[in-house]
Amino acid sequence: MIFAAGRAEAAIYTRGQIIPPNAKGSAVPPKPPTGAIPRAARRKAQAGGKSGALTYEELARRIDRARLKGAGKTLEPRVKRVVMSYLQSAQTHGLPLKQVVTELANGQAAWRLGGAVRDAILQQPPEAVKNAACGQGCAFCCILTGGDGGLITEAEARRLHAALTPLQGEVDGRAWHPSACPALNPDTRACRVYDARPTICRSFLSTDAAACEANANGATDQGAGLLGSHLDYLFVQSLCRQALKGITQVSTYSMAQIAAAALDGQDVEQALARARHRSKTLDDTAQDAARAAHI
Ligand code: SF4
Numbered sequence: 047m048i049f050a051a052g053r054a055e056a057a058i059y060t061r062g063q064i065i066p067p068n069a070k071g072s073a074v075p076p077k078p079p080t081g082a083i084p085r086a087a088r089r090k091a092q093a094g095g096k097s098g099a100l101t102y103e104e105l106a107r108r109i110d111r112a113r114l115k116g117a118g119k120t121l122e123p124r125v126k127r128v129v130m131s132y133l134q135s136a137q138t139h140g141l142p143l144k145q146v147v148t149e150l151a152n153g154q155a156a157w158r159l160g161g162a163v164r165d166a167i168l169q170q171p172p173e174a175v176k177n178a179a180c181g182q183g184c185a186f187c188c189i190l191t192g193g194d195g196g197l198i199t200e201a202e203a204r205r206l207h208a209a210l211t212p213l214q215g216e217v218d219g220r221a222w223h224p225s226a227c228p229a230l231n232p233d234t235r236a237c238r239v240y241d242a243r244p245t246i247c248r249s250f251l252s253t254d255a256a257a258c259e260a261n262a263n264g265a266t267d268q269g270a271g272l273l274g275s276h277l278d279y280l281f282v283q284s285l286c287r288q289a290l291k292g293i294t295q296v297s298t299y300s301m302a303q304i305a306a307a308a309l310d311g312q313d314v315e316q317a318l319a320r321a322r323h324r325s326k327t328l329d330d331t332a333q334d335a336a337r338a339a340h341i
């Protein structure tokens with residue numbers, strides 16, 4: 047778990063401890079593709095949608111060449127392995143290259159790969175998970191006092207926006223606390239878009255609800271933090287951005303702003319434009335997380 051001072055500061059991991067995905071530090075079959083793309087598969091992929099001169103082989107080379115500043119000697123190869131595995135699986139299943147590029151760019155790949163690492167952690171839960179104080183109606187971590195609420199990808203932003211739009215006009219979390227996530231139910235303090243909540247929400251937990259409450263009010267008590275899988279998610283997205291440089295834009299967004307925009311009636315494109323992060327936010331967030339994890 048990466049311990050952060052509070053949810054509002056989740057983008058700036060100031061101190062902490064990492065619980066690695068497992069003892070070997072790898073939760074996904076670590077078979078990197080060779081980069082050699084069978085001709086038939088390449089033809090099939092290109093027939094499904096060209097991305098300029100891009101091929102599976104070139105994309106694999108770009109991933110291999112990328113450098114993940116701050117990821118260290120263990121995390122960087124692990125992140126490359128999982129993305130290469132993703133690429134290899136897509137190629138094996140004859141997925142159009144255009145679709146693969148879209149999934150890498152919009153964060154769907156980071157969502158899936160980070161989720162796979164999280165599932166692996168939870169299969170053999172570390173002490174912090176076993177002793178988590180999290181429960182229904184406990185929602186101090188949904189008080190987003192920093193305003194940003196945490197980094198989310200485009201796929202997560204669109205999912206969150208779509209889930210919240212039908213809830214326009216209902217009383218939202220801000221009726222409980224002015225800085226609460228608008229997706230919160232102010233009466234039950236349950237997430238109203240549980241299935242659509244982004245990775246940052248799925249990663250957060252605490253062994254001390256009192257610390258969460260104190261942190262929501264400005265303290266920096268120990269106890270709350272993020273599962274180590276969040277590092278994988280962040281660096282996968284960072285790797286995707288490097289690999290797709292010059293091909294397509296890879297953006298990240300403020301969760302709190304997307305949620306507010308959806309409930310304020312903005313359409314999804316307006317919401318994305320309003321909530322888009324500066325380009326350096328992704329790398330800064332990943333590097334801060336790695337530092338907090340002492341990588
Ligand atoms: S204990 Fe903390 S992290 Fe867990 S649900 Fe409560 S406020 Fe959120």
Ligand code: SF4
Pocket residue numbers: 187188227228229230231236237238239240243244247
């Ligand atoms: S999306 Fe749901 S879980 Fe995430 S901060 Fe908002 S209310 Fe909490």
